[in-house]
């Protein structure tokens with residue numbers, strides 16, 4: 509087994525335990541700087557322009573480090589992919605004490621078994637029947653009752669923009685009843701206008717995810733009064749400090765969620781959650797549970813429903829040679845990430861720099 513320091517950059521790739529976001533594997537690259545390790549792992553369907561903020565986040569972690577935390581642990585939710593009720597129950601029972609679950613709904617299946625993640629407002633394929641969503645949510649509720657007694661666990665759903673307004677009204681009515689009251693519905697519809705319209709038709713609170721992280725103007729969610737909660741993901745939004753700025757401008761409760769990173773990338777999300785003045789909800793940062801392999805020896809997994817806040821540079825966040833051997837990419841994947849990181853680096857270096865002193869002052 510190889511021991512000793514891991515040379516930067518390092519590419520990783522792992523199968524997912526369950527298909528998620530239409531993905532069976534996840535991969536990325538880790539970069540080492542003076543402050544620690546950072547992760548660059550934009551999804552492959554993101555072009556270079558949309559992927560550039562992901563590199564800004566990696567460079568912040570590697571070169572600058574993170575702002576001081578105001579808490580030492582971050583409560584997290586278990587993430588339940590679009591699976592059958594037995595598997596949903598098993599995922600909650602094995603979640604490391606999470607008392608909040610986020611359940612994927614509004615799946616659309618395409619011919620041949622492919623399932624498309626609706627991010628562009630298009631809604632191809634056939635919508636999953638509400639009965640399947642109700643069964644999944646009911647199984648999660650039963651698992652919580654089994655673990656903690658009745659009425660303790662909280663359930664939220666994430667539709668990734670997969671419903672029309674009318675579908676959202678109909679599906680949420682039944683899912684809300686099965687959940688015993690949903691905490692919120694994340695991105696039930698694709699557009700900000702639809703979220704605003706839906707919010708006036710249902711009692712379930714609405715959370716905006718894609719309408720923040722993939723929007724040219726995330727503040728439209730506020731201008732149109734389209735959400736009760738915003739989901740912030742550090743990589744797509746350009747890092748911890750960029751997210752703190754955005755949270756302040758948005759002025760709504762924030763849920764920090766992962767972009768399906770390794771533990772090195774998850775630590776940046778934990779750093780944001782740790783630095784936010786208020787953290788009223790559990791965060792979606794328990795997603796190492798979805799990975800067959802992680803890149804560190806002791807992955808960021810919940811204990812008693814929370815993740816510890818580790819500073820950048822903490823030895824627990826160092827990539828580990830033995831773990832990386834399990835998460836080894838093919839030569840083709842390694843080459844693809846080296847190319848992509850170089851292209852994104854050139855893109856960022858060509859962009860006008862924001863002096864870090866100004867950034868600090870703006871916070």
Ligand SMILES: O=C(O)CCC(=O)C1=CC=C[C@@H](O)[C@@H]1C(=O)O
Nearest residue numbers: 529587610765766767768792795
């Ligand atoms: O929020 C969570 O519980 C986990 C993260 C999560 O759900 C997601 C991570 C990455 C991509 C997205 O499809 C998905 C989301 O939509 O929130």
Ligand SMILES: [Mg+2]
Nearest residue numbers: 666694695717
């Ligand atoms: Mg989401």
